[in-house]
Amino acid sequence: MxxxxxxxxxxxxxxxxxxxxxxxxxxxxxxxxxxxxxxxxxxxxxxxxxxxxxxxxxxxxxxxxxxxxxxxxxxxxxxxxxxxxxxxxxxxxxxxxxxxxxxxxxxxxxxxxxxxxxxxxxxxxxxxxxxxxxxxxHLSIIGDGDPATGxxxxxxxxxxxxxxxxxxxxxxxxxxxxxxxxxxxxxxxxxxxxxxxxxxxxxxxxxxxxxxxxxxxxxxxxxxxxxxxxxxxxxxxxxxxxxxxxxxxxxxxxxxxxxxxxxxxxxxxxxxxxxxxxxxxxxxxxxxxLSGTQQVLVLIFVAIPLVLGLVGFVVRQLFREGRLIRTRLGDYVRVGWLEPDDPQPLSRLRTRTRATWHALFAGPATLLATVRLQRTVTELAYLRDSMDRGLVDAAGQRRERVLLAQLRTLRPRAVITPVGRAAYPWLRLRRGAGRRAAVPAYAPPAFPGPAGLGGSFPAPGAAPGPTGALGQTATRYSEVDPSWKPPGE
Structure with a gap:
């Protein structure tokens, strides 16, 4: 061996x-x-x-x-x-x-x-x-001098x-x-x-x-x-x-x-x-x-506008990065490597957050697959952008193939587009408590049959089932006896 x-x-x-x-x-x-x-x-x-x-x-x-x-x-x-x-x-x-x-x-x-x-x-x-x-x-002054130099x-x-x-x-x-x-x-x-x-x-x-x-x-x-x-x-x-x-x-x-x-x-x-x-x-x-009123004026007219400017810059960058990811994922859609509906949910922070929230209540495997898929598709988009900018040469194609293979593996287990509410445990318990036990239903009687047209009893040999047969399959024929012949012959 x-x-x-x-x-x-x-x-x-x-x-x-x-x-x-x-x-x-x-x-x-x-x-x-x-x-x-x-x-x-x-x-x-x-x-x-x-x-x-x-x-x-x-x-x-x-x-x-x-x-x-x-x-x-x-x-x-x-x-x-x-x-x-x-x-x-x-x-x-x-x-x-x-x-x-x-x-x-x-x-x-x-x-x-x-x-x-x-x-x-x-x-x-x-x-x-x-x-x-x-x-x-080394900068301290010994003896007389300008106090401001301290x-x-x-x-x-x-x-x-x-x-x-x-x-x-x-x-x-x-x-x-x-x-x-x-x-x-x-x-x-x-x-x-x-x-x-x-x-x-x-x-x-x-x-x-x-x-x-x-x-x-x-x-x-x-x-x-x-x-x-x-x-x-x-x-x-x-x-x-x-x-x-x-x-x-x-x-x-x-x-x-x-x-x-x-x-x-x-x-x-x-x-x-x-x-x-x-x-x-x-x-x-x-x-x-400065002191007193001067410091307050500097705080109001200089410091606070700078902080607000940085916050606005961060918010603007969040929207800009979303558009960049959506554009770069569209390149893979055009060549058939991604689904046409993937770029929109995978480039929106709100949708990605909802998908992670839904996956949290779907089990650890789904949550891990969702998080990994979001990270993988984001890296793929930025890798494509780096290759387009000329920051990464042809060596990036190998990493690109690895990421696409990971996407194909993670996609069936991940949540991409969340629909409705998440599967909260209390909702599952409530639905389970309000649901009655299922009663097996019989197929509706076929004509002719022991129960006749509109009867309420099953025909002989009818198996229980949720629905009856439709169309030509609703007509039932008796088995053919090969020894049958007209009387007197």
Whole structure:
């Protein structure tokens, strides 16, 4: 007996790697072996360790009291950190969920979201705190001088340092997974997550300092009041700062990745970073040099219009991406690889959400098939767009065939166009309780028969059934006796 032949999944070719196309996982191998051979799994482990180290170093730097020449520099204190974290989470959690909601057509993998948020919360805050402290020490004035120069570090150093620290993860992700950056929404979402995480940790520092200062100062407001005042200022009024600034870099980087021009690929990220630093610098300038009515005017006439402009841009991009997906799927309809009715429901967010909701109550297999089909058809549309733009060469045809094969497999089990209401469990129970037991029905009597025309008893040999025979089959004939003959013959 010959040994079974192992089926090997072909490795990613050099052309596919050059285009950033993903490699198909070898599902014949067990999951632990696939994880051990995955570069992303090892990179995630290394980055998680780096995040933990940065967080511990930042904690040791700002929480305990530090002995300095001439006295003791008070830290945040262990009792203030949990309280400050609760207030900081009030802003960070809804803001992060809002960015994840915006990433709807082709959402990134969970580990991408986790790595981005962890970078902004751990690495960016630690690096920015160290560099800002070092720069502030060199820019400080000893003796007589202009008091306004005390804000020079916040205005001229912090914007560039903090924006570079937050945006570094975006450039790393662009190098590792540029194929998944399909639109400007991808750049806004990832940049917003990094900015929201940075603001989360920074708010903990500000809230903790306000709480600790009020607790150590005699005659000041209570620690809770000081914390509330800082929370209203940073968590409710200026909550948009860091995500808004970093989104400019994300947009510039997304424009570069979707362009074939080398000039645009260089200029767009640099322009996005400079716009982010300029907005950050303007914000710090208004917070440091203005007060009272001036800050309110800047907030009303400058900050709020910028936030509304970004929200309008995101909504516009959602509609634009829907039209793009519908157009590119129409290319496959014209060649007969997709059904004519597929592009419309698969390019509308509302229909896709309803389909997922219906599949949720149809069973785990249907839900998984629906989610996978939506992701596959979206990747297929963006792959077609990349090939049309010239960003992916002929190597994309192999990935195209793989995606089309997956669609043929997933289509029979997935929900594409939801109709009516979902199959809620309580509706099934209600229908089951109101339905009576079925009574077997007999076929209507045929003429001639024992019951006669219009009789209510079945003819001999009639089998029970839901309906009677129709047309010529309704006439029944007796069996022919081959020995029959007329009498007397």
């Amino acid at each position: 010959s040994a079974p032949v192992a089926v090997r999944v072909p490795r990613r070719s050099r052309e596919e790697a050059r285009n950033g196309l993903p490699a198909e996982a070898d599902l014949t191998q067990p999951l632990p072996r696939r994880l051990l051979r995955s570069r992303m799994a090892w990179l995630t482990l290394v980055m998680a360790i780096a995040y933990a180290v940065c967080l511990v170093l930042l904690y040791r730097q700002v929480v305990p009291d530090q002995e300095v020449p001439g006295g003791v520099l008070p830290g945040l204190g262990r009792e203030a950190v949990p309280i400050a974290a609760k207030y900081a989470a009030i802003t960070a959690i809804p803001l992060s969920l809002l960015f994840l909601w915006a990433d709807r057509f082709r959402p990134q993998r969970f580990w991408v979201w986790l790595m981005t948020f962890g970078w902004g919360a751990c690495v960016a805050t630690y690096v920015a705190a160290g560099v800002n402290t070092w720069a502030a020490g 804000a020079r570090a916040a205005i001229f150093v912090a914007p560039f340092v903090e924006e570079a620290a937050k945006a570094s993860v975006l450039f790393w992700l662009a190098i590792l997974m540029r194929y998944a950056w399909v639109s400007r929404l991808s750049g806004i979402v990832l940049a917003g997550l990094s900015g929201a995480a940075f603001a989360f940790v920074e708010n903990i520092l500000y809230y903790g300092r306000a709480y600790r200062y009020a607790a150590r100062t005699i005659g000041s407001v209570s620690p809770e009041q000081a914390l509330h005042q800082t929370f209203v200022l940073r968590g409710l009024i200026t909550w948009f700062g860091h995500p808004l600034f970093t989104s400019m870099t994300g947009i510039g980087l997304a424009v570069a990745l979707r362009s074939k021009s080398k000039t645009v690929r260089v200029v767009a990220p640099l322009a996005g970073f400079l716009v982010a630093a300029l907005l950050h610098m303007s914000f710090n300038t208004a917070a440091s040099l």
